Amino acid sequence: MAVTCRVLGISRQAYYQWESDPVSQRDWDDAHLIKAALEIHSDDPTEGYRFIADELARRGFAASENRVWRICSMQKIFSLHAKKKARNPKAGPPVHDDLVDRDFTATAPNTKWLTDITEHSTAEGKLYLCAVKDCYSNRIVGYSIGPRMRSSLAVAALRNAIALRNPQGVIVHSDRGSQFRSRSYGRLLRSHGLTGSMGRVGACGDNAAMESFFSLLQKNILNTRRWKSREELRLAIVSWIETKYHRRRRQRRLGKLTPVEFETIYTAATAA
Numbered sequence: 001m002a003v004t005c006r007v008l009g010i011s012r013q014a015y016y017q018w019e020s021d022p023v024s025q026r027d028w029d030d031a032h033l034i035k036a037a038l039e040i041h042s043d044d045p046t047e048g049y050r051f052i053a054d055e056l057a058r059r060g061f062a063a064s065e066n067r068v069w070r071i072c073s074m075q076k077i078f079s080l081h082a083k084k085k086a087r088n089p090k091a092g093p094p095v096h097d098d099l100v101d102r103d104f105t106a107t108a109p110n111t112k113w114l115t116d117i118t119e120h121s122t123a124e125g126k127l128y129l130c131a132v133k134d135c136y137s138n139r140i141v142g143y144s145i146g147p148r149m150r151s152s153l154a155v156a157a158l159r160n161a162i163a164l165r166n167p168q169g170v171i172v173h174s175d176r177g178s179q180f181r182s183r184s185y186g187r188l189l190r191s192h193g194l195t196g197s198m199g200r201v202g203a204c205g206d207n208a209a210m211e212s213f214f215s216l217l218q219k220n221i222l223n224t225r226r227w228k229s230r231e232e233l234r235l236a237i238v239s240w241i242e243t244k245y246h247r248r249r250r251q252r253r254l255g256k257l258t259p260v261e262f263e264t265i266y267t268a269a270t271a272a
Contacts, residue, residue, distance in 0.1 A: 033063055033071055041077045048079035054250050079219070095181050096196035100173045104209035106136040109263060110167040113141065114210040115157065115174045117149060118217070122227040129217075129237060130157035130179070132172070133210055134165075137266075138251060139259035140213070140241050141165050145234050151182035158185070162192050173197040175207055220244070 005012050033056065040055050053068040063071075072078070106112040112135040119128045128149045132142040142161025146153050158172065172194050174180040180198070189196050199207050221240045227233040246260050254262040 030071060033061060033068070034075055036061060037068065037071060037077055038075065041072075049073075049077070050252075051250065052077070054256050094176055094198040095186060096198045098173075098199055099171050099195065099197035100199075102208070104135050106134070109134055109136045109266065110141075110165050110170050111136065113161065113167075113170055113172045114207060115154065115172060115180070116207055116210040116214065117153065117177065117179060118214045119149065120218075120222040120227070120233065122230050122233050124228075124230050127227075127230045127233050128153055130154050131210070131213065131241075132157050132161040133213055135209065137259045137262045138209075138213070138254065139246060139263060143241065145237060147230055149179065151179045151184050154179040154182070155184050155188055158188055162188075162194075167192070167194065169193055169195065171195045171197050173199070173207065175199050216245070216249075 002012060036056055036059060037052050040052050049069045049072040050065060052072060053063065053065045056063055056068060100112065100114075104112075104114065113132050114135060115130065115132045117128055117130045119126050121127075125147060128146055130144045130153045131140050133139070134141050141164055142157050142159070144153050144156035144160060146156075154174075154177075161167075172189060174197070176198050179185065180196075186196070188194075217237070217240070221236050222233075227236075247258055250256045250258055251262075257265070
């Protein structure tokens with residue numbers, strides 16, 4: 001035994017200690033956590049350690065975020081990350097005042113919406129997405145996808161949101177892009193009793209909550225691969241919004257609920 005320990009570079013005391021208790025309870029618990037974390041990550045490689053920690057807690061595991069971070073780092077379980085590309089939207093004079101003033105919270109659905117446009121390249125050319133987000137639940141209540149960044153893209157997204165939610169007096173906040181200053185967009189707002197709102201030029205923080213959604217979209221979908229066609233990317237965007245973002249992605253601001261779960265609770269509470 002002495003020769004074996006000397007060859008392995010360990011003391012006999014350490015060997016006998018291991019022999020009496022070869023696997024500690026902490027190591028045993030870590031092994032179960034690692035197995036569960038790997039399963040969660042294999043199901044969705046875009047999830048980071050915070051969301052893995054939330055999912056572990058939902059499955060009944062007791063582990064702090066720091067412990068989950070240590071395990072994920074040790075096992076090289078990392079989320080997909082990508083640098084955000086700079087966007088240069090055209091800006092002009094505002095046609096609405098800033099009624100949001102960087103307050104991206106709401107006490108009920110359909111009181112405050114955010115909207116913006118993002119783009120991404122494919123082998124066929126660029127594809128544009130205009131989305132409308134409800135500040136109450138972070139749900140995307142309307143969106144439109146097309147090959148051109150025209151006012152019709154913004155109008156279609158807002159029209160889809162109106163058709164889905166039938167809002168009354170909601171504030172619709174955007175940047176000063178020409179699409180949101182167009183006459184057709186303004187007419188749609190007025191005809192449905194909606195109130196327009198616009199941030200300042202070059203102040204991305206004035207629509208930060210919308211930018212955060214696009215950042216998630218970039219990390220989870222847009223920047224994960226090279227897209228052969230606009231249709232291929234369009235289907236991926238729709239699938240991610242409807243299945244992952246709305247129904248599976250738990251958000252801290254919503255009490256670790258998904259947007260759909262959060263709105264369901266509100267509907268049940270108001271109906272009671």
